[in-house]
Amino acid sequence: MKTQLRILAGATLAAGLAFAAEKPAKLSDLPPAVQKAIEAQTKGAEIKGFSTETEKGKTFYEAETRLNGHGRDLLFDKTGRLVEVEEETALDAIPAPARSAIQKKAGDGKVLKVEMVTSGSNVSYEAEIEKNGKKSEFAVKSDGTPSK
Numbered sequence: 336m337k338t339q340l341r342i343l344a345g346a347t348l349a350a351g352l353a354f355a356a357e358k359p360a361k362l363s364d365l366p367p368a369v370q371k372a373i374e375a376q377t378k379g380a381e382i383k384g385f386s387t388e389t390e391k392g393k394t395f396y397e398a399e400t401r402l403n404g405h406g407r408d409l410l411f412d413k414t415g416r417l418v419e420v421e422e423e424t425a426l427d428a429i430p431a432p433a434r435s436a437i438q439k440k441a442g443d444g445k446v447l448k449v450e451m452v453t454s455g456s457n458v459s460y461e462a463e464i465e466k467n468g469k470k471s472e473f474a475v476k477s478d479g480t481p482s483k
Contacts, residue, residue, distance in 0.1 A: 357388040360396070368415035369396045376409055376417060406450075419454045421461070429460050432479030437462045440473045459483075 380400040388395050398409045405423035426449045444466030452459045459482045461474045474483045
């Protein structure tokens, strides 16, 4: 139990540090290659905002959008390469093992939001769960094993 708490505390701290490194930005502040990539990747989407974030010493650029009524966040490196897509999806639209793991984690709580996260050829799922008035995130691979 103590090990699980240490892992949870470490993950929470790491998430907090990653969030703290995120800074709002304007499209004009982003590198030209990133601006061009954003234009190409966001056709038909409503742009909600931009930010820069530093992760493991590298700077990334995020475009927060809404497409077809759901959130879709795009993360680019400085060359304009799309490195990650987080897209809202329905819980019943994800693979059964991942859905089952999320439902088990939520227990008597509520799954507020599910995102499909695509990074290269890797696909995982992140769920925002509310239990006893507290929100948390839980990430799983397609086969239902925890990720991150």
